[in-house]
Amino acid sequence: MIIEISNHKLDVDLDKTKEFYTTAPLVSESCSCNGCHNFEKAVDALPTEVIDFFSQLGIDMKKMCEVYASHENADGTLSYGGFTHICGKIIEGDSAWVEASPNSSYWESEKAIHITNNFQVTFKEECYLLEDNFPRPSFQLELQADIPWVLPEEHDYYKCMSTEKKQCITNNVYCFESAKIAKVFLLPKEGVLIDCGLPWEVRGIHKEMKNIRYNPKNLKHILITHSDFDHVGGLTKLLFDSPNATVWVGKDDVQYLVSEKKRPSLKGWILDLFKPNLPADYRVLEDWKHSKIEAINTPGHSEGHHAFKYDSCLFIGDIYKNINGKLKSAKKNEDREVLAKTREFIKTIGCNLIIPSHGDIIDKEILP
Secondary structure (H helix, E strand, O other): EEEEEEEEEEEEOOOHHHHHHHHHHOHHHHHHHHHHHHHHHHHHHHHHHHHHHHHHHOOOOHHOEEEEEEEEEEOOOOEEEEEEEEEEEEEEEOOOOOEOOEEEEOOOHHHEEEEEEEEEEEEOOOOOOOOOOOOEEEEEEEEEOOOOOOOOOOOOOOOOOOOOOEEEEEEEEEEOOOOOOOOEEEEOOOOEOOOOOHHHHHHHHHHHHOOOOOOOHHOOOOOOOOOHHHHHHOHHHHHHOOOOOOEEEEEHHHHOOOOOOOOOOHHHHHHHHHHOOOOOOOOOOOHHHOOOOOEOOOOOOOOOEEEEOOOOOOEOOOOOOOEOOOEOOOOOOEEEOHHHHHHHHHHHOOOOOOEOOEEEOOOOOOOO
């Protein structure tokens, strides 16, 4: 059956696709996290046009192959990504995933199919996690969408920065609003960027640099707290406009960026799938020497995790998340015992502001 959607022409075997989803497991049966459970329940609350879109392709949305929530939006919805499979072939049409380099790509919203203002999809030929019993040939549907929280219990996903939040933490530290999940910090006087955000956030980061009259070509160094995708995903795109910047990463986190070892759970799969290019001339943070910025090895969340001390601020990456005044851990840590020792250690570091990558600035007095 030929189906034409936007700039795509698809040859879909509707009967085989429907037959697969008839017996496929529900999202909540494949994963017990509340994010997946919420997605399944929220399907019933989605606009009719979204349900109809998936139905015409033979897909049961409650049985998607993979879904994941990243953060809470300002309107209370959760930002979701995910993918599932369709029996058939793509005859015509370009994916919203744009190749930035041979080893990395990013989602270009303008190329996606917008079912509603907050629900985008695209198609691609390459299939990930394709089920053994899925009929061939096959292609993949991917989504990025804002989904309401419908479960009775509260979720623990962190809220993205409000556009009203002050961007200048101090006169020497700027926090980019465009980096919605893991914060990205600019130290303009030093020509230093801490972390890189996600690939699709880089355009906004560059726009903010322009707004404060900072030329990205003036960046001298990019410091990576650790190798999770929300912290390194934008690296390749950032280096396009900052070709003279040296990238610094903890030596024990290099292994994740060159595929020698995988980060735990879904974050490892995402990093392997969309891995940014680590330039050949990267440096390890253990060799960092700077008169004003101190790089401090703070393992636990990952082996090579680093914090940075500058201008009375301590940037602690994912040692803690401060969600509405409550200190929380990341869901997956490399070594909880080591992390506990790191948390005791940072209490001894002299600073006025403790700044996590997720959530609000931490008052040192509330450290447990």
